[in-house]
Amino acid sequence: MDELSELLVEVVEEGAAIGFLPPLELHEARNYWESLLKSDVVLFIAKINNEIAGSIQLHLPTKQNGRHRGEIAKVMTHPNHRRNGIGRLLMQKAEESAKQAGISLLILDTREGDVSNQLYRSMGYNAAGRIPNYAKSADGQLHATIIYYKSL
Known part of the structure; x- marks a missing residue:
C-alpha cells in the first residue's frame, strides 16, 4: 500500500491528470487506495526489481x-520507468482481464x-469526443478531456 501511495x-x-491535484499528502493517497480495495475494481501493478513501476485500474460493470462495458482508469507509470512499454503492458493485461470477465x-x-493519447490510439482506441474545461490543473487552468472507446 505504501509503494502505491x-x-x-x-x-x-x-x-x-488522474483526479488529484498537488500537493497530494501521503495519507490522502493511502486513503484512496484503501477505499479502492472495497470496490468493483481490478488493480494491476507492474514491478521492476521489486519496485512498483506502474499501475492501472479496470473498473468492472455495476x-x-x-454488464458488457468496463472502464480503464488511473494509468500510472513511475517517472523513472516511462517510455519503456510499462503503460502498454498494463493496458494489455487490463484488456485481457476484461475479455475474461465478459x-x-x-x-x-x-x-x-x-x-x-498516443498510447491509446496506437492500441486501437477510438476518440468518441472532447469535453472542454473538464479537469482543473494545480494552477487553476481548465483542460479538455478526450473520451476513448475500444471494442474487444
Whole structure:
C-alpha cells in the first residue's frame, strides 16, 4: 500500500491528470487506495526489481444494462520507468482481464494533449469526443478531456 501511495503522490506531483491535484499528502493517497480495495475494481501493478513501476485500474460493470462495458482508469507509470512499454503492458493485461470477465467494450478518458493519447490510439482506441474545461490543473487552468472507446 505504501509503494502505491508513493507512486500516486509522485505522478500527481509531476502533473498527471488522474483526479488529484498537488500537493497530494501521503495519507490522502493511502486513503484512496484503501477505499479502492472495497470496490468493483481490478488493480494491476507492474514491478521492476521489486519496485512498483506502474499501475492501472479496470473498473468492472455495476449497472445491469452495462454488464458488457468496463472502464480503464488511473494509468500510472513511475517517472523513472516511462517510455519503456510499462503503460502498454498494463493496458494489455487490463484488456485481457476484461475479455475474461465478459466485457466487450472499454472506455477511458484522458487530458487532451497528454502523451497517453498516443498510447491509446496506437492500441486501437477510438476518440468518441472532447469535453472542454473538464479537469482543473494545480494552477487553476481548465483542460479538455478526450473520451476513448475500444471494442474487444
